[in-house]
Amino acid sequence: MRRYGIIVLVLGVCLAVAGILSLSWGQMKIPFLHVVAGLAQGMELPFLTQVPVPADEMAVIWHIRLPRTIVGLLTGAGLGISGAVLQGIFANQLADPGIIGVSSGASVGAVLAIATGAAGVTMFALPVGALVGALAAVGLTVAMAWRHGRIPVMTLLLSGVVVGMFLAAFSAAVLTLLDVNKLQEYLFWTIGGLDYRRWEHVLLGIGPILGSAVVMLLLARQLNVLVLGDNEARAVGMAVKRYRLLLLVLASLATAASVCISGNIGFVGLVVPHMMRLIIGPDHRRLLPASLLAGAAFLVLCDAIGRVIVPGCEIRVGIMTAFVGTPYFLYLLRRYQRSLD
Amino acid sequence: MVLSIRDLQAGYSGKTILQQVSFSVERGELVSLVGPNGAGKSTLLKTIRGLLPALQGKIFLQGKDITKLSEREFARRAGYLQQQMQVPFAYTVRQIVQTGRYPYLHWWQQAGKQDEEIVRACLSYTGALDFLDCPVQELSGGQQQRVYLAKILAQQTPILLLDEPATGLDLIYQEEIFRFCRELCAAGRTIVMVVHELSLAARFSSRLLLLSQGKVLADGKPEQVLTPELLTKAYGAPIAVKENPLTGHMDIYTTGSRRQDERQARLLQAVLGREVTE
Numbered sequence: 086m087r088r089y090g091i092i093v094l095v096l097g098v099c100l101a102v103a104g105i106l107s108l109s110w111g112q113m114k115i116p117f118l119h120v121v122a123g124l125a126q127g128m129e130l131p132f133l134t135q136v137p138v139p140a141d142e143m144a145v146i147w148h149i150r151l152p153r154t155i156v157g158l159l160t161g162a163g164l165g166i167s168g169a170v171l172q173g174i175f176a177n178q179l180a181d182p183g184i185i186g187v188s189s190g191a192s193v194g195a196v197l198a199i200a201t202g203a204a205g206v207t208m209f210a211l212p213v214g215a216l217v218g219a220l221a222a223v224g225l226t227v228a229m230a231w232r233h234g235r236i237p238v239m240t241l242l243l244s245g246v247v248v249g250m251f252l253a254a255f256s257a258a259v260l261t262l263l264d265v266n267k268l269q270e271y272l273f274w275t276i277g278g279l280d281y282r283r284w285e286h287v288l289l290g291i292g293p294i295l296g297s298a299v300v301m302l303l304l305a306r307q308l309n310v311l312v313l314g315d316n317e318a319r320a321v322g323m324a325v326k327r328y329r330l331l332l333l334v335l336a337s338l339a340t341a342a343s344v345c346i347s348g349n350i351g352f353v354g355l356v357v358p359h360m361m362r363l364i365i366g367p368d369h370r371r372l373l374p375a376s377l378l379a380g381a382a383f384l385v386l387c388d389a390i391g392r393v394i395v396p397g398c399e400i401r402v403g404i405m406t407a408f409v410g411t412p413y414f415l416y417l418l419r420r421y422q423r424s425l426d
Numbered sequence: 427m428v429l430s431i432r433d434l435q436a437g438y439s440g441k442t443i444l445q446q447v448s449f450s451v452e453r454g455e456l457v458s459l460v461g462p463n464g465a466g467k468s469t470l471l472k473t474i475r476g477l478l479p480a481l482q483g484k485i486f487l488q489g490k491d492i493t494k495l496s497e498r499e500f501a502r503r504a505g506y507l508q509q510q511m512q513v514p515f516a517y518t519v520r521q522i523v524q525t526g527r528y529p530y531l532h533w534w535q536q537a538g539k540q541d542e543e544i545v546r547a548c549l550s551y552t553g554a555l556d557f558l559d560c561p562v563q564e565l566s567g568g569q570q571q572r573v574y575l576a577k578i579l580a581q582q583t584p585i586l587l588l589d590e591p592a593t594g595l596d597l598i599y600q601e602e603i604f605r606f607c608r609e610l611c612a613a614g615r616t617i618v619m620v621v622h623e624l625s626l627a628a629r630f631s632s633r634l635l636l637l638s639q640g641k642v643l644a645d646g647k648p649e650q651v652l653t654p655e656l657l658t659k660a661y662g663a664p665i666a667v668k669e670n671p672l673t674g675h676m677d678i679y680t681t682g683s684r685r686q687d688e689r690q691a692r693l694l695q696a697v698l699g700r701e702v703t704e
Contacts, residue, residue, distance in 0.1 A: 176514040232441075306536060310525045312515065316477055316508050321581060322501025322529035367515035368537075 088373055092364065094379040100158075107154040108146055111392045115142050123147070134249035156282040156290065156346050157385040157402065161353055163294040163343035164382015167336035168354030169361070169372050170301050173308045174332055175238055178362065181355035184223035185245040185333070189252035191344040194218020196256045199267050211274065212289055212345040220339035222248055228331065234419035235315075236329055275338060277348030277403035279388050286346045297335040298377060305369040308387040312367075350403045352410030353380050361415065372426050383409075427489070428585055428616045429474065430454050434483035436466075436473040437640075440483060443469045453584075457618045457629040460651075461637035462661045464586045467620040468509060470637070471587050474618065475506040486586065494704035497649040502530035507621075509589040513571075516561035518649045519573050523549060552606065568599030573604065586610070588619035592626065604630040627632030628652055636660055652676055697698040 108120045115123075122136035123146045164182060172180045181424065198204045198214030229244035230236050260268060303307075307328050310318045318325045340354065361375040385406035394400060430450040436445035443466045451457055459467040474485055476492050484645065485492045487503050495503070505526075526548070527541040537545075549555040554572040557565060563571055571591060578586060590605070591601040591636035600623070604643045608616050608630050621627040627634060636651050638660035644651045657665040657678065664681045695697040695701070 157674070169442065178515070181488065306531070307533065309517075309521065309526055312517075313522075313525065316472075317507075317511065317525075318505040319477060319497065320501065320578075321525055322498040325496050367517050368521050397603065400429065 087285075092375065093378070096375060099382040099386075100378055103389065107157065107385045107389040108150045110389045111145075111150065112419075113142070113145055113146065117269040124151075129171050141321075152287050153279050153282045153388075154385055155287050157279050157388050158381040159287070159290045159294045160277075160279075160343040160350060161381040162298060162358075162377045163290075163339040163369070163380075164384070165357040165376040165378075166298050166301055166373055167339040167343075168331055168380070169358035169369070169376040170308065172358055172362075173312050173369055174329060175242060176312050176314070177242075178359055179355070180242075183249065183351075183354075184242065184334065186226045186248040186252065187219045187335060187337055187340045188344060188349050189249040189256070190222020190225075191219040191341060191349065192256045192275065193222070193252045193259075195348075196259050196271055199271050199274075202261055204270065204414030208285070209289070212286070215348075216330065216345040218252075219344055220337065220357055222252055223333070223337040227330070234328040235326060236333075237315075240354060244369050245329050256330040261314045267308045271414045273401075273405075274348045275321060276401050277344070277350035278398065278400070278401035279347055282346070289341045290346040291342065293338050297339040297342075301332065301339070302362070302373050302377075304328065304335075305373045308332060308369040308373075333357075338391070348403060350384070350406055352406045352414070353384055356410045356413055357383055360413070427451070428455075428487070428671070429618065430486040430489075431474070432484045434438070434473065435481045436469055436472075436478060436483075437481060438478070444473070447483070447642055449635065449642065451616055451618060451646055451691075453616055454611050454614055454632075455616055456607055456630065456632045457635060458621040458631040458633070459618065459635050459637060460621055460624060460627050463645070465637040467637055468589050471506075471618065471620055475504055475587050477502055477506070477537070478584075484494050486496060497527045501581065501583070503583055504587055505581040505583040507574055507578050507588045507591055509593075511574055515563045516563060518559050519549065519554060519557045519562055520545060520549040520559060522562050522573060523577045523580050523615065526577040529581065544580050544582070545576075548579040549573070549589045551579065552576045568595045568602075571595060571599065575603065579610075584614075584616060586615060586617045586619075588617065590620050590622060593622050600626060608612045624652060624657075625676050648676075652678065 097280045105117055105120055108124075109115045109117055118136060118143055119138045122133040123138045123143050126135045126138060127147055165245070169184050171182060171184060172178050174180075175184070192213035195211055196217070203210035203214070208344065226245045226248045229248065232240065254332040260271065263271070307323065310321060310323050310355065311325065311328055311332070315325055328343050343350070357380045358372065358376045361372055361379055365371050365375055384402060384406065387409060388402040391400035391402055391405040427450050432448050435445050447470065447571070459470060461467055461596055472560070473480055476495070487495065487500075492500065510610065523545045524537050525539065527537055527544065530541070531537065546555060546558075549558065552572040552575050554569060557569060557573065560568055565573065575591065595603070599632050604626060607619065611617055615668040621631070631648060632644065634644070634648050634651040634663045635642055636656060643660050644656045645700055652667055657667065659671055666679055666681050667673070668677045670677050
């Protein structure tokens with residue numbers, strides 16, 4: 086218990102550090118003191134009022150970097166916790182939010198928004214298209230797996246794969262019809278990024294992500310029982326179908342909202358819960374809060390590093406998470422193979 | 427009457443496994459379901475627990491039709507230990523036994539102090555308290571079974587349904603499980619379990635139910651059920667039963683025919699790659 090408290094504290098500190106770095110780093114470098122003072126003054130908090138923060142720094146913090154950072158925090162938290170929930174539902178540590186068709190559904194929504202030209206008319210067309218596509222794909226996956234009032238995990242997994250492949254083919258088919266400009270727009274969307282995120286994006290994502298995260302946290306004890314399988318969960322009196330469906334919908338909603346405000350960002354939903362499980366064990370009452378915090382910190386840190394690692398050039402966060410995530414994943418794979426020897 | 431089954435027909439959709447099964451169990455009985463593989467023992471247990479729907483007939487738990495019980499109510503009346511439980515991830519013993527408290531908590535509640543005390547009491551009863559914070563995966567088969575038994579004891583149900591709780595364990599653990607069961611029944615719990623080892627079932631059960639090809643072939647005290655005639659009929663092979671004069675337990679063994687022995691000997695030669703002589 087005390088160890089868990091320390092871990093949460095460390096994650097909290099990481100989160101704060103990542104947030105401050107993200108507000109400070111970029112084309113215009115803002116000193117840490119100015120970041121903290123700028124935040125306090127903007128919210129009219131009664132401290133650091135004497136520190137002078139230049140107006141241009143104030144504008145960068147409040148209009149560019151703060152919405153960007155908050156979108157990053159929301160996305161990371163949403164992907165982290167829903168990855169943990171999905172790995173629990175499938176009792177499989179290789180499951181990630183892509184497994185039930187969310188990402189490919191979002192891509193179809195996005196590509197349609199671009200192809201129809203709607204994305205050029207309003208900035209909301211793309212995220213809303215992605216959200217609708219993602220939820221529709223999950224609905225299709227679940228409907229295909231539904232048999233005799235039950236949702237068997239194995240069937241769900243397979244139908245997720247099938248739906249994902251079909252939708253990927255569909256996106257590709259639409260892409261072949263697009264002109265170069267629209268192709269580029271889509272390409273940028275597929276590599277998730279946090280650049281040009283505005284307060285509107287925060288508003289779009291904050292409700293579904295925080296709302297579903299809170300309910301998932303409340304259902305952590307139920308998830309612990311669900312992980313043990315259908316018979317075991319029913320033997321202790323759980324309404325298995327209801328909870329499996331509910332958790333699936335919540336995880337999909339959080340993922341879809343994350344994809345909708347920042348594009349497809351891989352590895353966070355896979356690696357972060359996995360890492361947390363190694364550190365604090367599989368009890369979801371602890372794993373879910375830790376995955377949420379770690380996901381948020383990891384994503385924002387990756388984004389901040391991506392802004393400064395190559396001078397004069399910004400590397401999108403979707404690329405950064407893959408660069409950091411892949412070696413770690415390979416390491417896990419090697420370790421797993423060694424444990425089999 | 428704690429459990430009553432009337433003219434039950436059960437199985438999977440399109441495949442009936444059990445037919446015309448009727449029996450009742452009184453409080454404190456230790457009933458073992460015995461019979462050859464595929465006789466329908468596990469199917470019967472799953473149907474009693476409501477994990478498989480009955481195709482026909484009725485099952486009553488403490489006088490109540492099981493189809494009218496909510497999931498929670500059901501889990502407060504009957505505990506179910508499944509065959510070869512698999513725990514994914516490195517869940518600790520405490521976390522697994524805590525799931526036994528599930529039917530007593532509302533969805534917004536967390537396990538409290540009282541639940542923790544029950545978890546500890548059940549684990550110390552089955553002798554597994556030392557493993558409280560160990561991952562279940564790392565324990566031996568016998569130790570795991572103690573943990574799973576503690577889990578369904580934490581569920582505090584009057585009826586326990588156990589599917590082969592002792593199969594695959596060392597002799598000492600096997601007898602230990604049976605002793606726990608006898609003690610629990612003496613204290614007023616009712617146990618229905620699937621057992622493979624006939625002589626162990628005979629020693630510890632108050633009653634045996636011999637199943638064969640989906641039907642109850644015999645129902646009664648161990649010495650009434652474990653007769654050469656009934657066993658031969660159930661298992662489809664000649665079986666002898668002798669009381670061991672030293673232990674007073676029953677020795678049960680097959681008596682193969684001579685012709686079959688000769689045929690086996692020839693086949694063995696073929697398996698070993700030697701020339702088969704007629």
